[in-house]
Amino acid sequence: MELRVNVNGEDKVFTIAAGERLLDVLRRVGYHSVKEGCREGNCGACVVLLDGKPINSCQVFAARCEGCEITTAEGLGTPAHPHPLQAAFVKAGAVQCGYCTPGMLLSAKALLDENPEPTTEEIKEALDGNLCRCTGYVKIIKAVKNAARAMK
Ligand code: FES
Numbered sequence: 385m386e387l388r389v390n391v392n393g394e395d396k397v398f399t400i401a402a403g404e405r406l407l408d409v410l411r412r413v414g415y416h417s418v419k420e421g422c423r424e425g426n427c428g429a430c431v432v433l434l435d436g437k438p439i440n441s442c443q444v445f446a447a448r449c450e451g452c453e454i455t456t457a458e459g460l461g462t463p464a465h466p467h468p469l470q471a472a473f474v475k476a477g478a479v480q481c482g483y484c485t486p487g488m489l490l491s492a493k494a495l496l497d498e499n500p501e502p503t504t505e506e507i508k509e510a511l512d513g514n515l516c517r518c519t520g521y522v523k524i525i526k527a528v529k530n531a532a533r534a535m536k
Pocket residue numbers: 419420421422423424425426427428429430431440441442443
């Protein structure tokens with residue numbers, strides 16, 4: 385079957401299998417920023433934005449995304465022109481192994497799109513579903529605050 389979606393601003397048509405998860409489709413067609421972790425909805429490594437809202441793509445059937453807008457980390461910025469969140473993560477040292485980073489960035493983007501001046505508690509709440517085994521979260525929270533300031 386065919387799936388029509390807009391990914392990072394580009395209209396796409398993907399051939400998918402019934403029952404295929406969005407995570408698997410996105411990785412199969414080359415969006416490798418979308419990471420596979422637990423496949424159970426617990427780690428947030430697979431987060432993408434679906435019509436602007438963060439979702440665990442391992443928990444969503446691709447077929448249910450017909451006509452939707454999807455944002456992956458590939459759509460945020462480039463090495464030459466990083467999104468302010470990407471620049472802030474690098475500057476704050478909020479990236480270590482990097483496995484959690486794409487999902488973190490997208491959850492943080494969804495937060496800042498809705499709430500440009502979040503408190504520490506609001507940042508913690510927004511990133512609650514994104515697990516990081518490396519950083520201890522302090523630098524990630526600092527990076528989101530710095531990005532919010534930079535985006536004003
Ligand atoms: S791989 Fe989807 S939440 Fe862990």
